[in-house]
Amino acid sequence: MEIRESSANEVPLLILTGRLDGRTAPILEDKISSLLATGINHLVFDCSGVDYASSAGLRVFLSTAKKLATAKGRCGFAALAPNLREIFEVSGFLQVLEIHPSVADATIS
Amino acid sequence: MIMPDLTLTEEVVLLALDDQTGAALHLPYSALSYGLAGAVLADLALAGKIDTDDKSLSVINATALGDPLLDPWLSLLAGEKELHPVAYWLSILSQKQREIEQPALDRLIARGILRLEDKKILWVIGRRRYPTVDGHERTEVRTRLGRLVLGEDLPDPREAILIGLLCGCRITDNIFPEPEFAARSDRLATLAKLDLVGREVAAATSAAVDALASARTSAMTHM
Numbered sequence: 001m002e003i004r005e006s007s008a009n010e011v012p013l014l015i016l017t018g019r020l021d022g023r024t025a026p027i028l029e030d031k032i033s034s035l036l037a038t039g040i041n042h043l044v045f046d047c048s049g050v051d052y053a054s055s056a057g058l059r060v061f062l063s064t065a066k067k068l069a070t071a072k073g074r075c076g077f078a079a080l081a082p083n084l085r086e087i088f089e090v091s092g093f094l095q096v097l098e099i100h101p102s103v104a105d106a107t108i109s
Numbered sequence: 110m111i112m113p114d115l116t117l118t119e120e121v122v123l124l125a126l127d128d129q130t131g132a133a134l135h136l137p138y139s140a141l142s143y144g145l146a147g148a149v150l151a152d153l154a155l156a157g158k159i160d161t162d163d164k165s166l167s168v169i170n171a172t173a174l175g176d177p178l179l180d181p182w183l184s185l186l187a188g189e190k191e192l193h194p195v196a197y198w199l200s201i202l203s204q205k206q207r208e209i210e211q212p213a214l215d216r217l218i219a220r221g222i223l224r225l226e227d228k229k230i231l232w233v234i235g236r237r238r239y240p241t242v243d244g245h246e247r248t249e250v251r252t253r254l255g256r257l258v259l260g261e262d263l264p265d266p267r268e269a270i271l272i273g274l275l276c277g278c279r280i281t282d283n284i285f286p287e288p289e290f291a292a293r294s295d296r297l298a299t300l301a302k303l304d305l306v307g308r309e310v311a312a313a314t315s316a317a318v319d320a321l322a323s324a325r326t327s328a329m330t331h332m
Contacts (some may be wrong), residue, residue, distance in 0.1 A: 022160030022169040055154060055161045055305045059266040062303065066263045090163070092302040096263060 002049075011042050011105040017049030021024030029060050030073050036064075041073030044106040048079035053087050065097055074098060076106035113219075115246070117155070118148040122213040122248055123222065124280050129322070131190055131226060131240030134283050144278025145209045146202030147310035149182045150195065151270045154306065158183050158197035161305050165192040170237045178212050195309045214239055218321055222246050251284050258290060258297050273307015278314055 001024035004015040012035055020028065035043065043064065053061070065075040078100040080088060089096045100106035114265050115123070121144050125134050133141075150166070155158045156179070158170050173180045182202065187315055202209070217223040221242055228236040254272055257264050264272065275281045276297060280291075290297070319325035 005226050021162075022157070022167070026157070052162075057159075058303075062263070062269060066265045069263050090302075091305070091308075092299050095299050096303070 001028065003009070005031070005035075008044070008103050011044055011058050011107040012040050013044050013046055013103065015046040015049070018054040020050055020060070021052065021054040022056040025054075025056040027061045028057075029051035029063075032060070032064050034050055036067060041068065041071055042075075043068060043073075044076040044100075045105060046078055046103050047071055048081055050081050050084045052082055053091070058087070058091060058093065061093070076100050078103045110276060115179060116148070116152045116176070116213075117267070117274065118152055119213045120146060120250060120271060121145055121148040121274055121278070121280070122210055123206060123217060123241075124250065124275060124284055125278075126223075126239055126241075126320060128241070128244065128247065131238035132222070132236075136283075136316060137279055137318045138321045139203065139271055140278040140280075140314045142203035142314040143199055143273055143310045143317070144208040144280065145213075147274050147277060147306045149179060149202055149209055150181050150198060151274060151304070151306045153183055153186070155267060155270070159186060161195050163305065165197050166198055167192060173274065178209075178216065181208075194304060195210055199309055199313050202236075205294070234276045250253055255285060255290070257300065258285065258293050264303070266304070269300060269303040270307060273302065273304040274302035274310055277307045277310030 001016060001018040001020055004017075006013045006015055010061075014031065015036075016028070018024070032043070033040065041059045045061070068075040079102050080099065088097070088099070125136065125141055125144070126132065127134055150159065150161070154161065156174055158168065158174065159308075160167050160169050166186070168183070168187045171183065173183065185201075186198065214223065218225055218239070223239040224242055226238045226240055228238065250271075254268065256262070257268060257272070272281075275284070281297065285297075301311070
């Protein structure tokens with residue numbers, strides 16, 4: 001999995017590409033922990049390049065959203081690739097997470 | 110985190126006992142065996158030992174945890190060369206209910222959470238029960254999970270898994286009997302499906318219950 005850090009409309013953005021599984025999830029988790037430690041309260045994931053997420057990957061997403069919600073912040077998931085959207089649908093993540101059609105929507109809404 | 114010292118397996122064992130008497134709750138056929146099997150898999154997943162998706166379960170780190178409750182099962186999973194779906198492993202582990210449950214009960218007693226009570230009938234052991242010592246662990250879990258169900262907060266992954274397991278083996282019917290929870294059944298269902306293992310436990314339990322009902326119907330019609 002490739003993880004690129006960027007920003008859009010001054011909102012921190014993580015652009016993810018590839019497979020998010022039990023081996024790559026801890027790497028993403030470390031990256032997120034570093035970002036959260038800087039005190040950010042809004043984070044957006046660009047998920048257009050994520051073609052697979054296992055349970056371990058989904059737990060990283062849920063955990064991040066929970067941490068930001070607890071801190072009265074926000075966590076957006078933008079531009080879900082079709083496979084990931086299907087996984088989110090089956091697991092109910094579409095119902096509990098903040099989902100956006102695009103990064104632009106996620107960072108301005 | 111809910112009671113970080115307890116494994117999910119211990120929490121499921123604890124919540125599967127009646128508050129007042131310490132007797133096993135009346136759960137549907139095979140429900141607890143699948144619930145405990147799922148709890149073991151979930152504990153191993155949270156420890157970073159296994160990963161799952163809708164097609165298979167894979168061991169990503171076979172190094173023992175040093176936890177006698179979980180290591181035998183990690184070893185069993187790691188010893189299999191072929192990949193199998195979660196449902197396969199639930200089926201295998203559900204046959205080990207006693208080997209999973211008894212060490213968890215023993216540890217809950219050693220921690221001072223449960224006590225062993227043997228009721229003797231005609232001077233022989235007739236009934237073994239595990240009442241809680243003061244009940245606060247169970248109350249804490251119920252309060253935290255209840256707040257999640259009745260509110261709109263996101264669960265953390267561990268809370269989501271526990272709700273999935275408890276729903277999957279239908280313990281939630283016992284620990285949330287109040288009408289306000291019935292009114293939040295959609296919310297409970299949403300939370301329960303956030304984790305794959307909980308969904309698979311629910312599917313396995315439903316299949317076992319349906320199979321039993323079908324076998325009974327068949328037996329009745331052939332009488």
